[in-house]
Amino acid sequence: MEPEDSPSRPLIDEIHSNGDIEGPSRSKRPIIRSGEQLDVEAYASLYQGRTKIMRLLFIADHCEGNPGMRLEALRMAYEEIKKGENTQLFREVVQKIDPKMGLNYGMDSAWCEMVDRRAEQKKEKLENELNAYRTNLIKESIRMGYNDFGDFYYAHGALGDAFKSYVRTRDYCTTSKHIIHMCMSAILVSIEMGQFTHVTNYVGKAEQSSEALDPITASKLRCAAGLAHLEAKKYKLAARKFLEAGPELASHYNEVIASQDVATYGGLCALASFDRTELKHKVIDNDNFRNFLELVPEVRELINDFYSSHYASCLDYLGNLKANLLLDIHLHDHVESLYDQIRNKALIQYTHPFVSVDLRMMANAFKTSIAGLEKELEALITDNQIQARIDSHNKILYARHADQRNATFQRVLQTGSEFDRDVRSMLLRANLIKHEYNLRASRKL
Numbered sequence: 001m002e003p004e005d006s007p008s009r010p011l012i013d014e015i016h017s018n019g020d021i022e023g024p025s026r027s028k029r030p031i032i033r034s035g036e037q038l039d040v041e042a043y044a045s046l047y048q049g050r051t052k053i054m055r056l057l058f059i060a061d062h063c064e065g066n067p068g069m070r071l072e073a074l075r076m077a078y079e080e081i082k083k084g085e086n087t088q089l090f091r092e093v094v095q096k097i098d099p100k101m102g103l104n105y106g107m108d109s110a111w112c113e114m115v116d117r118r119a120e121q122k123k124e125k126l127e128n129e130l131n132a133y134r135t136n137l138i139k140e141s142i143r144m145g146y147n148d149f150g151d152f153y154y155a156h157g158a159l160g161d162a163f164k165s166y167v168r169t170r171d172y173c174t175t176s177k178h179i180i181h182m183c184m185s186a187i188l189v190s191i192e193m194g195q196f197t198h199v200t201n202y203v204g205k206a207e208q209s210s211e212a213l214d215p216i217t218a219s220k221l222r223c224a225a226g227l228a229h230l231e232a233k234k235y236k237l238a239a240r241k242f243l244e245a246g247p248e249l250a251s252h253y254n255e256v257i258a259s260q261d262v263a264t265y266g267g268l269c270a271l272a273s274f275d276r277t278e279l280k281h282k283v284i285d286n287d288n289f290r291n292f293l294e295l296v297p298e299v300r301e302l303i304n305d306f307y308s309s310h311y312a313s314c315l316d317y318l319g320n321l322k323a324n325l326l327l328d329i330h331l332h333d334h335v336e337s338l339y340d341q342i343r344n345k346a347l348i349q350y351t352h353p354f355v356s357v358d359l360r361m362m363a364n365a366f367k368t369s370i371a372g373l374e375k376e377l378e379a380l381i382t383d384n385q386i387q388a389r390i391d392s393h394n395k396i397l398y399a400r401h402a403d404q405r406n407a408t409f410q411r412v413l414q415t416g417s418e419f420d421r422d423v424r425s426m427l428l429r430a431n432l433i434k435h436e437y438n439l440r441a442s443r444k445l
Helices: 006-016 040-044 050-062 067-081 087-096 109-136 139-155 159-172 176-193 196-207 215-231 235-244 259-273 276-284 287-293 297-307 311-325 332-351 359-365 370-382 404-434
Strands: 354-358 388-391 396-399
Touching: 040 050, 040 067, 050 067, 050 087, 050 176, 067 087, 087 109, 109 139, 139 159, 139 176, 159 176, 176 196, 176 215, 196 215, 215 235, 215 259, 235 259, 235 276, 235 287, 235 332, 259 276, 259 287, 259 297, 259 332, 276 297, 287 297, 297 311, 311 332, 332 354, 332 359, 332 370, 354 359, 359 370, 359 396, 370 388
Parallel strands: none
Antiparallel strands: 354 396, 388 396
């Protein structure tokens, strides 16, 4: 590799160490092995409520080739559902359960009938109470009545009815706290339904009442907005929202997202979309976000590796994390896209300081074949993300740097032409004034 100039030598040495050579700083860095199978029980303990069940069912449906993990996820989902009142979801889980799990995990018709019977009685009671409140026109009681209906429908899995009930409280909200409560309930149900347009709308409505927002609620709103941007593949906006979440969030929003998810989602989105300066100032030097990163050491280390140009180690971490990330209910659809963007950024950063790059060394640093690396570089060159050309015979990448001298001459010529034009215009105006030549437009009759 040939550097452009001597001042960039430290960076070149750092990047050079991505090959077989081990730099002194690398030997002191801890090695974290993150490719172990997902601990379903530990993962599920991070969440509560409906999202815990849905995440377990998602794992059961997507852990192909791992029957042990699938049965463990179904077993835990079965037990969690029995603590609630969603008989429809219970029936769906029972159909997926393998008979090998035993009679303890079979269809419990008696439990379903008892829960359904209680649900009918509770619904009738709620309807009578709400009708009475409407008759008396007590706004606060009507609001509470609709909230109770929303909670009832949500507990029984009728998400559409729950959303309608929560939204109906809007006409009966008398304080900013009431509006925020309504928005948070609507956001929760919208996330469960996958209606992220509603999430964005109600996050905006809640943030309008900023004077009534406490730090925990503000962090919840930022996480919800981050999920909405993630779903829309707006990774830079998603990263910014997750990075704004405060450490006070802790486990207060585990009915939607865990603190570990904030670190993972925010870290990967930042790697894929931030430039080097933003990554340093908004992620690595961000004291608040560092608290989240401490919960997921693998993500912390891969971010530091990427910034330090230790791409081989960074890509190793990504490879080890991938299997578990594909089992995440929110992130699975974006893993491939995020990984591609992160890898492309690594390739661009690797080639940037050099006049020429040996593709053999680069392929070794990225643990890929030379032919595969050439294809990746060709795509980036075609997309105008790398200004270079490839010598396929000698396996060398040559950077195309702009001719600074020629560009300077062109700017000088252009400036001269503009100056000449301006001077001629000023002389013309001066002569017109000197000879008192003034052409007035004739009036139209």
